[in-house]
Amino acid sequence: MTDIIKVRARSVSRKFQLKNRQGKSRPLVVLEDFDLDLKEGEFLTLLGPSGCGKSTFLNILAGLDKADGGEILVDGNPIEEHSFDRGIVFQSYALLPWRTILKNLEVGLEIRGISKEERRDIARKNLERVGLAAYENQYPHQLSGGMKQRVAIARVLAYDPGLLLMDEPFAALDAQTREDMQIELLRIWEADKKTILFVTHSIDEAILLSDRVAFMSTQPGRIREIIEIDLPRPRTEEIRNSVEFSRIRKNLWSMLQDEALLNQSYGAFI
Amino acid sequence: MKTKNFDYKRILIRISGIIIFLVLWEIAPRLGWVDKVYLQPFSEDFLALIELVVSGKMLPHLLASLQRIGLGLLLATIIGIGLGLIVGYFQRINEALDLLFQLFRQVSAFALFPVFILFFGFSEVSKVGIILWASLWPVLLNTSSGVHDVDSVLIRSVKSMGANKIYIFFRVILPATLPQIFTGIRLSGSYCVMAVVVAEMIGAKRGLGYLVFNSRESFLYPNMYAGIIMLAIVGVVLNFILVAVEKKFTSWKIA
Ligand SMILES: Nc1ncnc2c1ncn2[C@@H]1O[C@H](COP(=O)(O)OP(=O)(O)O)[C@@H](O)[C@H]1O
Numbered sequence: 001m002t003d004i005i006k007v008r009a010r011s012v013s014r015k016f017q018l019k020n021r022q023g024k025s026r027p028l029v030v031l032e033d034f035d036l037d038l039k040e041g042e043f044l045t046l047l048g049p050s051g052c053g054k055s056t057f058l059n060i061l062a063g064l065d066k067a068d069g070g071e072i073l074v075d076g077n078p079i080e081e082h083s084f085d086r087g088i089v090f091q092s093y094a095l096l097p098w099r100t101i102l103k104n105l106e107v108g109l110e111i112r113g114i115s116k117e118e119r120r121d122i123a124r125k126n127l128e129r130v131g132l133a134a135y136e137n138q139y140p141h142q143l144s145g146g147m148k149q150r151v152a153i154a155r156v157l158a159y160d161p162g163l164l165l166m167d168e169p170f171a172a173l174d175a176q177t178r179e180d181m182q183i184e185l186l187r188i189w190e191a192d193k194k195t196i197l198f199v200t201h202s203i204d205e206a207i208l209l210s211d212r213v214a215f216m217s218t219q220p221g222r223i224r225e226i227i228e229i230d231l232p233r234p235r236t237e238e239i240r241n242s243v244e245f246s247r248i249r250k251n252l253w254s255m256l257q258d259e260a261l262l263n264q265s266y267g268a269f270i
Numbered sequence: 271m272k273t274k275n276f277d278y279k280r281i282l283i284r285i286s287g288i289i290i291f292l293v294l295w296e297i298a299p300r301l302g303w304v305d306k307v308y309l310q311p312f313s314e315d316f317l318a319l320i321e322l323v324v325s326g327k328m329l330p331h332l333l334a335s336l337q338r339i340g341l342g343l344l345l346a347t348i349i350g351i352g353l354g355l356i357v358g359y360f361q362r363i364n365e366a367l368d369l370l371f372q373l374f375r376q377v378s379a380f381a382l383f384p385v386f387i388l389f390f391g392f393s394e395v396s397k398v399g400i401i402l403w404a405s406l407w408p409v410l411l412n413t414s415s416g417v418h419d420v421d422s423v424l425i426r427s428v429k430s431m432g433a434n435k436i437y438i439f440f441r442v443i444l445p446a447t448l449p450q451i452f453t454g455i456r457l458s459g460s461y462c463v464m465a466v467v468v469a470e471m472i473g474a475k476r477g478l479g480y481l482v483f484n485s486r487e488s489f490l491y492p493n494m495y496a497g498i499i500m501l502a503i504v505g506v507v508l509n510f511i512l513v514a515v516e517k518k519f520t521s522w523k524i525a
């Protein structure tokens with residue numbers, strides 16, 4: 001991790017108009033006074049109960065949605081709708097079902113106008129990185145959830161964006177696969193330490209993966225606290241059972257209690 | 271597919287309904303359940319069909335109908351996909367036209383044929399026009415609802431990779447919609463076969479519909495039934511082809 005700021009979000013706000021049955025609309029303030037700095041090469045996790053606005057912030061950062069107020073700079077520049085420098089991994093994989101696995105990996109490269117041969121080479125290399133080289137001619141529906149998510153990660157890595165956004169990527173997976181994927185992601189990330197903004201509502205997942213964890217409060221959603229996770233890297237499977245890990249987890253829990261963050265809605269953390 | 275060998279038992283069960291129907295058709299006139307003048311045993315009508323085919327009298331009718339069906343379906347497909355994509359893509363246009371299309375869809379080709387005759391006479395334009403009308407709506411409405419149903423996360427995902435609108439349209443929306451487009455074309459196919467009969471009912475000199483109606487007027491009832499059987503065969507074959515095409519384009523959908 002460096003001290004260069006990759007993403008700077010200041011006083012970001014976003015509200016939606018909710019329409020009731022009578023057709024009257026009332027505003028729902030999702031984000032307000034949302035401040036966050038993301039350092040270059042950092043693995044930062046946004047942690048918060050569902051509905052607090054994590055995806056909303058991610059979407060804004062990805063250029064898929066617009067903030068109503070505040071400022072977000074990526075590499076010092078305002079966010080543009082079209083950018084070749086970011087990638088998102090969604091919970092639902094978002095693979096194109098009519099394309100083979102290899103062809104799915106080529107999408108980002110295709111958009112960048114890279115030649116056919118080069119595309120294929122890069123796609124193959126990245127499929128190998130996630131251990132799925134043998135599946136290049138399969139279709140997404142032939143793969144398990146964990147494999148599909150690996151493909152989705154490889155697809156983003158293939159075009160090498162400077163900023164990786166991951167929106168609860170492992171939430172749909174079973175417990176064992178989820179733990180495997182966390183370790184897999186750490187292994188991949190260690191190779192080039194891309195800046196990652198990761199979203200989850202699992203405390204354990206956040207501790208295991210992150211350099212820093214940003215806790216969000218809900219209604220309105222904003223950052224309440226940022227905690228450094230000083231577990232050594234590279235982190236492996238065993239670290240889950242380490243004394244330090246349980247110490248950090250315990251500290252976080254008591255901090256959440258002290259901060260009165262652990263209200264009803266935070267039950268989702270367990 | 272489980273077995274490569276033909277499963278004779280299954281095939282037998284599958285065609286038993288048809289066999290029972292044909293047997294009834296065969297014996298009903300023979301036993302005097304229906305007037306033999308109006309309905310002949312199936313074997314006689316089938317012989318009439320063979321006779322028409324062998325003597326070459328069937329061919330011009332068949333070709334005339336196939337040509338009209340082909341042209342009508344082709345136009346319906348082109349216009350239906352084009353309009354369907356536009357309507358599905360632009361929500362506002364969809365809202366403005368949806369009710370109108372639902373209304374048009376309910377206006378049967380039968381009811382509209384006199385109007386076509388009024389404007390275009392007994393021309394090919396009227397005939398192909400009526401087939402086009404009947405078969406346009408399934409393609410159009412399936413295409414537009416297909417565009418509408420594209421999983422938005424696919425679009426957002428590709429957009430986040432930097433794709434522009436053209437890429438999203440041709441590489442995401444269109445392929446995602448193809449299965450529903452082909453389902454629409456298949457449905458349109460069966461409407462075509464129905465509509466061609468309407469189109470050839472009056473003012474035609476050739477065609478299977480003409481064969482059926484003209485044979486009745488000339489009291490050649492076996493030929494009338496031969497024409498009906500031929501129409502059924504055309505419908506089945508067309509459907510078979512369209513189902514095969516549809517399968518090819520939807521293979522990735524089978525999860
Ligand atoms: N397009 C939208 N229109 C209306 N409300 C929305 C929209 N997107 C999100 N919301 C609402 O904003 C809140 C935050 O949503 P989201 O960012 O998806 O939460 P999270 O990802 O933290 O679970 C939720 O209450 C959600 O219903």
Ligand SMILES: [Mg+2]
Pocket residue numbers: 054055056167168
């Ligand atoms: Mg979310």
